[in-house]
Amino acid sequence: MKKVSIKVTHRVTDRRSIISRFATKGYFFSSPLMQISLIIAAVMIVASCSDIKRKPGRVYMPDMAYSRAYETYSITEEEKQALEKQGIHFSNTPVAGTIKRGELFPFLLAKDKDGDTTDYAASKLVKSPLHALDTPQLVEAERLYLVNCGICHGPKLDGNGPLYKGGDGPFPAKPATLVGDAKYESMPEGQMFYSVTYGKNKMGSYASQLNTHQRWMVIAYIKSKQGAGKSATGASAGSAAVGTDSTAAKK
Numbered sequence: 436m437k438k439v440s441i442k443v444t445h446r447v448t449d450r451r452s453i454i455s456r457f458a459t460k461g462y463f464f465s466s467p468l469m470q471i472s473l474i475i476a477a478v479m480i481v482a483s484c485s486d487i488k489r490k491p492g493r494v495y496m497p498d499m500a501y502s503r504a505y506e507t508y509s510i511t512e513e514e515k516q517a518l519e520k521q522g523i524h525f526s527n528t529p530v531a532g533t534i535k536r537g538e539l540f541p542f543l544l545a546k547d548k549d550g551d552t553t554d555y556a557a558s559k560l561v562k563s564p565l566h567a568l569d570t571p572q573l574v575e576a577e578r579l580y581l582v583n584c585g586i587c588h589g590p591k592l593d594g595n596g597p598l599y600k601g602g603d604g605p606f607p608a609k610p611a612t613l614v615g616d617a618k619y620e621s622m623p624e625g626q627m628f629y630s631v632t633y634g635k636n637k638m639g640s641y642a643s644q645l646n647t648h649q650r651w652m653v654i655a656y657i658k659s660k661q662g663a664g665k666s667a668t669g670a671s672a673g674s675a676a677v678g679t680d681s682t683a684a685k686k
């Protein structure tokens with residue numbers, strides 16, 4: 436059995452002599468070389484304790500970790516042409532007119548150029564692709580209207596929302612009086628859709644806030660309110676389609 440016996444008379448606080456004393460007893464730090472390498476290893480461990488990784492570690496099977504495939508839509512037009520020169524033809528953008536699964540048929544009329552009204556006029560003939568809305572759908576359509584349109588057109592669709600306030604509000608232009616003005620009561624749904632999609636004068640486009648389906652729903656809601664307001668006067672094609680719905684029940 437080995438015993439470390441340190442005589443009282445030999446007690447020295449000098450570090451080296453303690454280490455060398457251990458060394459004589461055959462301990463791990465025996466050689467100075469071992470001591471130096473231990474210190475270096477300790478420094479390296481401390482120094483490498485950082486969250487910032489500048490280089491990846493070793494990669495096992497790099498061709499699997501880093502795919503050579505291109506991400507959809509990720510390459511530029513120049514890169515695409517460079518690939519075509521190598522005989523690689525791939526279309527990274529969908530063909531014009533492509534629609535996603537479950538999407539409504541797209542609105543084919545483009546936005547008119549400034550001063551032109553050809554497509555705006557043509558939009559009168561576009562019919563809503565939606566069937567008459569049932570009560571839960573009308574509730575949702577009303578919600579969409581109140582969130583997106585009510586601020587200007589008013590919760591009562593009278594063109595007097597809080598942003599306009601009869602001219603006292605901050606919004607400079609009079610929003611259309613959707614209920615109560617013959618011009619808008621008789622406006623075909625397709626034309627409304629055109630204006631909500633592309634904007635009209637001071638009113639911006641709602642194509643980025645509401646998808647195609649939601650825009651048609653909001654318009655169906657407006658038409659349902661118009662139908663309710665003047666059911667005796669007869670209605671445009673649009674309000675007839677929706678007016679037959681639960682408008683009476685919807686007060």
Ligand code: HEC
Binds near residue numbers: 606610627645653
């Ligand atoms: C920031 C205020 C504002 C908001 C919000 C707004 N509108 Fe308008 N809207 C207007 C103004 C102003 C006009 C009148 C534009 C004109 O004819 O000069 C208008 C006109 C209209 C018209 C008549 C378009 C035409 O062709 O004459 C319709 C329909 C309409 N808005 C529907 C909506 C719907 C639906 C929403 C919600 C998705 C909405 N608006 C949100 C301000 C607004």
